[in-house]
Amino acid sequence: xxxxxxxxxxxxxxxxxxxxxxxxxxxxxxxxxxxxxxxxxxxxxxxxxxxxxxxxxxxxxxxxxxxxxxxxxxxxxxxxxxxxxxxxxxxxxxxxxxxxxxxxxxxxxxxxxxxxxxxxxxxxxxxxxxxxxxxxxxxxxxxxxxxxxxxxxxxxxxxxxxxxxxxxxxxxxxxxxxxxxxxxxxxxxxxxxxxxxxxxxxxxxxxxxxxxxxxxxxxxxxxxxxxxxxxxxxxxxxxxxxxxxxxxxxxxxxxxxxxxxxxxxxxxxxxxxxxxxxxxxxxxxxxxxxxxxxxxxxxxxxxxxxxxxx
Amino acid sequence: xxxxxxxxxxxxxxxxxxxxxxxxxxxxxxxxxxxxxxxxxxxxxxxxxxxxxxxxxxxxxxxxxxxxxxxxxxxxxxxxxxxxxxxxxxxxxxxxxxxxxxxxxxxxxxxxxxxxxxxxxxxxxxxxxxxxxxxxxxxxxxxxxxxxxxxxxxxxxxxxxxxxxxxxxxxxxxxxxxxxxxxxxxxxxxxxxxxxxxxxxxxxxxxxxxxxxxxxxxxxxxxxxxxxxxxxxxxxxxxxxxxxxxxxxxxxxxxxxxxxxxxxxxxxxxxxxxxxxxxxxxxxxxxxxxxxxxxxxxxxxxxxxxxxxxxxxxxxxxxxxxxxxxxx
Ligand SMILES: Nc1ncnc2c1ncn2[C@@H]1O[C@H](COP(=O)(O)OP(=O)(O)OP(=O)(O)O)[C@@H](O)[C@H]1O
Ligand SMILES: [Mg+2]
Numbered sequence: 001x002x003x004x005x006x007x008x009x010x011x012x013x014x015x016x017x018x019x020x021x022x023x024x025x026x027x028x029x030x031x032x033x034x035x036x037x038x039x040x041x042x043x044x045x046x047x048x049x050x051x052x053x054x055x056x057x058x059x060x061x062x063x064x065x066x067x068x069x070x071x072x073x074x075x076x077x078x079x080x081x082x083x084x085x086x087x088x089x090x091x092x093x094x095x096x097x098x099x100x101x102x103x104x105x106x107x108x109x110x111x112x113x114x115x116x117x118x119x120x121x122x123x124x125x126x127x128x129x130x131x132x133x134x135x136x137x138x139x140x141x142x143x144x145x146x147x148x149x150x151x152x153x154x155x156x157x158x159x160x161x162x163x164x165x166x167x168x169x170x171x172x173x174x175x176x177x178x179x180x181x182x183x184x185x186x187x188x189x190x191x192x193x194x195x196x197x198x199x200x201x202x203x204x205x206x207x208x209x210x211x212x213x214x215x216x217x218x219x220x221x222x223x224x225x226x227x228x229x230x231x232x233x234x235x236x237x238x239x240x241x242x243x244x245x246x247x248x249x250x251x252x253x254x255x256x257x258x259x260x261x262x263x264x265x266x267x268x269x270x271x272x273x274x275x276x277x278x279x280x281x282x283x284x285x286x287x288x289x290x291x292x293x294x295x296x297x298x299x300x301x302x303x304x305x306x307x308x309x310x
Numbered sequence: 311x312x313x314x315x316x317x318x319x320x321x322x323x324x325x326x327x328x329x330x331x332x333x334x335x336x337x338x339x340x341x342x343x344x345x346x347x348x349x350x351x352x353x354x355x356x357x358x359x360x361x362x363x364x365x366x367x368x369x370x371x372x373x374x375x376x377x378x379x380x381x382x383x384x385x386x387x388x389x390x391x392x393x394x395x396x397x398x399x400x401x402x403x404x405x406x407x408x409x410x411x412x413x414x415x416x417x418x419x420x421x422x423x424x425x426x427x428x429x430x431x432x433x434x435x436x437x438x439x440x441x442x443x444x445x446x447x448x449x450x451x452x453x454x455x456x457x458x459x460x461x462x463x464x465x466x467x468x469x470x471x472x473x474x475x476x477x478x479x480x481x482x483x484x485x486x487x488x489x490x491x492x493x494x495x496x497x498x499x500x501x502x503x504x505x506x507x508x509x510x511x512x513x514x515x516x517x518x519x520x521x522x523x524x525x526x527x528x529x530x531x532x533x534x535x536x537x538x539x540x541x542x543x544x545x546x547x548x549x550x551x552x553x554x555x556x557x558x559x560x561x562x563x564x565x566x567x568x569x570x571x572x573x574x575x576x577x578x579x580x581x582x583x584x585x586x587x588x589x590x591x592x593x594x595x596x597x598x599x600x601x602x603x604x605x606x607x608x609x610x611x612x613x614x615x616x617x618x619x620x621x622x623x624x625x626x627x628x629x630x631x632x633x634x635x636x637x638x
Contacts, residue, residue: 210385
C-alpha cells in the first residue's frame, strides 16, 4: 500500500517522520476498497466459515446426528458425472471476466473524463447519470433489458424492420444477454472507484511528462495509466466479485441455457436440500476466483512497475 | 548545451474571461541568462512561465524562443526543461527511470541513455541513489532529481517555478549556490519564478518585478534594489523609507542603510528608537521621530558592539543624493 501515488507531492525533510505519518493513515484507495471489503466480509467471509464447514460433512451436522466428515462433495464435483458442474464453473468465470473487462473498457474513459472535468456542473450531471441507474433495483433493470433484447423486443423489432436480419438475433437467454445486463448494472461501481483514483493523480505529473517530450498518448501510457492501476484493481475486483456472485440477472437473462455456480448453489440449497454440496461449490468458486484475483494483481503490478499493490 | 533567447511580445492571459492573470507583458531574455520573475502571490508569475512552457496558451501576443515563434508549438516539441515547485517526480519510477524519462521519449539508444543519466546524477551529486523511489528521498534530494531530469535532455531553456520553495532555509541557500553554479557551467537560459526577493537578488542576472499581471520593472539586482522605479518595486524589494515630498512632486525613497544614526540633536530628524531587529551582521532600527513619523535605519556592526537599546534617543542623518526619485 505504501507505494500508492499520493497527492499532493511534497518534500519530505524528515523521511522517517514522513513515513510514519503515511503508514498510520489509511490511503484514499483503502477507503475506496472499503465497500468491496465490506461486501467480501458480509457475503463471503462470514458465510464462508459456515459453508466450508458444511462442505466437509455428509449431512447437516446441526440437524442430523449421523453426520460424518467426508470429502465426497468435492469428489462429486471432480467426477462431474452429470457433465454440468465443470461447465457451470467455467461459465461463471467467463461471465465474470468478460463483464469485468467490458465494464473496465467502458468505465475507464468515462471515469477519466469525469475526473478531469473542469466544469462543476458538468461533473455533477455526469455523476448523476452514473448513479441514477443504481437507484432502480437490479430486478427492474434486468426486466428493462429483457424488453429490449427479447426475440420480440425493441432491438430485434428494429433490426428486422430495417432489414438487417430476417430472423430475430439470439440476444438473450444466453451468456451474451447476461453479460450485457451485468455490465450495465455494475459499470457504475467501476466508474466511481476509478474516478476517485484518477482524480487524485497530480496533473503536474502529466505536465512534467509532456515537457519532457511525451505526446499525449505516451503521457497517458507512461504516467496516467500506471498511476491508476490501484483504481483499476479495486474496480475490477468489485465488479468481478459482484458478477460471479450474481444470481437474479443470470437467472432471468440466461434462461435455461445459462447455468452459473450461484444458480447451481441456490438449486442445491432450495430444491435438492444438499447444503454440503452447495458449500463445496461455494468453496470451489471462491478458491478459483481468488487464484484469478491474485494472478491479476501480479500482472497489473508488473505492468505498472509498482511493487506490492495489495 | 545550446541555449536560446526568449522574447515575449505583448502577451496577455485571462482565466474564465474574468481574471486577468497576465496583462500585456513584453520581455526580452538573453541566451544563457539567469532571469527571475519576482512578485507577490497571484501576480501572474506561474502563468507567465506556463505560457513559455506551453501549458497555457496566451489569449493574445506571441512568444519567441531562439528566434522562432513557438506560440502554437505543442508542449512536448518545445525542448524546454521544467522544474515544478512540487517537483512532480513520477512516484512509480526510480530515480534513474525519472531522469531517463526525457531521453527515452527521444528514443535514444540505451547505452547513451545510461551514460547521460549517470552523468546527470553525478552533476547533482545523487550518485548511489539510483534505485530509490521519490518517496524514499529527502526534499533536497527530490529537488536534485527534478533538476537532473530537466537538465539531462539538454534543453535550450530551463524553467523553474519556485524550485527551492519547499526547502528549509539552510538547504535552500546551499541549493541557490549550486543551481547558480550549474546554470553558469551549462550556459542554459534559466527563467526562475520566485516570490522571495532575497533569492531573486542573490541568484539572477536580471529580474522582472511583476504586480497584478504587469511588469513593473526589469533590471539587474543592483538596479532593482538601488534604483527602484515605482513605489511598488521600492516597497517589495528589501526595506525602504518613503520620504515626505511637496504635494504634486514625485515621491522619494531612501534605503535604511543610507540613514546614519547620530547623537541626538544632529541630523534632520530627532527621535527615539522604538524597536531594534538584530540581524546578525547588522541591526535594523525603527525610529519614531518627534514629529510622529517612522523611519528605518540599518547599522552595520563593527567589531562586537552590541545593538543599541530601544528607547535611546538619536538623530537621523542622510544626504539628498542617496534618496531615489520614484516615477509613481
Ligand atoms: N487555472 C486557473 N483558473 C483560473 N484562474 C487562475 C488559474 N491559474 C491562475 N489563475 C489566477 O491567475 C492569477 C495569477 O496566477 P499565478 O498562478 O500566475 O500567480 P503566481 O504569481 O504564480 O502566484 P503564486 O506566487 O501564489 O504562485 C491569480 O489571480 C490566479 O488566481
Ligand atoms: Mg505560482
